[in-house]
Amino acid sequence: MTATQPDEPLDSVDLPETPPAPKHRWGFGAFLVVEAVLLASAAFVSVLLGPAPPGRPTPPRDVLIGTITPTVLAALVAVLFTVWRGNGPRLDLRLDWRWADVRLGLKLGVLGLVLTTVSAFVWTRAVGEHNATSAITALVEDQPMSVTSAIIMFCYLWLLGPICEEVIYRGLLWGAVERLQWGAEKWGRLAAFLLSTAVFAVSHLEPLRTTLLLVIAVPIGLARLFTGRLPAAIVAHQMNNFLPALALLLTTLGVPTL
Template sequence: MVTAVSDERTYPSHRWGFGAFLLVEALLLATAALVSVLLAADEPRESIPVRGVLIGTIAPTGIAALAALLITVVRGNGPMTDLRLEWRWDDVKTGLRFGAIGLVVTTVGVAVWTNLVGEENAQSAIGTLVADKPMSVRAALVMFCYIWLVGPICEEIIYRGLLWGAVERLHWGSERWGRWAAFVLSTGLFAVSHLEPLRTSLLLVIAIPIGLARLVTGRLLGSVVAHQVNNFLPAVAILLPALGVMQF
């Protein structure tokens, strides 16, 4: 049984809520659509250069995360307070534990899902984009660092930072129910927002240990670390073929 810890610190209230999250999510989707159109207009999808793949992958999430941070500054108390971005070694350790659980769950889930829908349908959007495209060592390293380290930070800021804070701000009768509501909603929207209908159920399974790290610690660092641990093997799976070491 997972029990959410009580946060000893009292945090000041902020003035942003669901509207802030919806704005950031709309910005994320609009940026992704704009980049896709620009890349498609430049040359056919089959021959999109790796630099275009990197821009198309990194820019939308990065811009949305920066917008989320800006909102906490303009209408709140800053990201460290509003998004619970404190550094605590206990949170890192909790994140590592849930990340390890997530790796096991993800590995089993991917194996089962691939067996059900086939290898082509089970592949992620990023995996599909970079499949069979030559990548320079620099491009491969950038993609690896984004998937493993930077991407999880950006996504956690948006979903288990901004969205989580918006849900907790509502009156749920108790702080405990507010946290569980934030966990359920952020897990669901995180999976759906990837816009990969065939993989939504798999993404839900993957997101649960990450969300539990946020729930248990009461802060964002635990889920960031859990997300990064969970993304390590997928990042390696993209890096090694790009370097010509092996094919997955």
């Protein structure tokens, strides 16, 4: 009769690896289509709404439609690509939810807020306050909105906008880079981090603020890099956007801010 072997310590047992997600069939072409949808829809909405009457600011309704519609539409097209030529958004965009990712996202979001605040101060001193203003801030500056419009803009900038942008850049673009054969897996992740950070900054089409946007993008990209999943990057992005969105809300309501 064979003697019973003592239980082995848990850390000495080779646990089976979680099987990788099935490979998707979309790549850079999908990302380029999404970027084209983003730019084309922005141009179409601009033409559809028409220019503001001479001497009058753009109506708040037009600001909301022109700001929100292109990004949301582009993110929806990105999700459709994962359904059409992949395994769906949860697997392809790494949308698995874990509380540890949320905690890390909050920490990196706070870090991003600090970096953004310091960088924005230095950048404003370097290029002047007017040149450092974002495109959205320029639209709503000196133009009080209704309470409803201001709250919608605040919720978009704080919550919805980061989700859409992360789906496009740290989701679709990141997955397109990782799909390429880079040798070691870590090099694929690093390439995805570097490229998505650079493209995120450039794609805002604000040349003077590109350097500042790079600083903003780094902690967000690190959240995606460290966890391998998108929710951490979304939380970091939302955390980073909270104070600017709040300042914009107060400004549009005519409340003085520092």
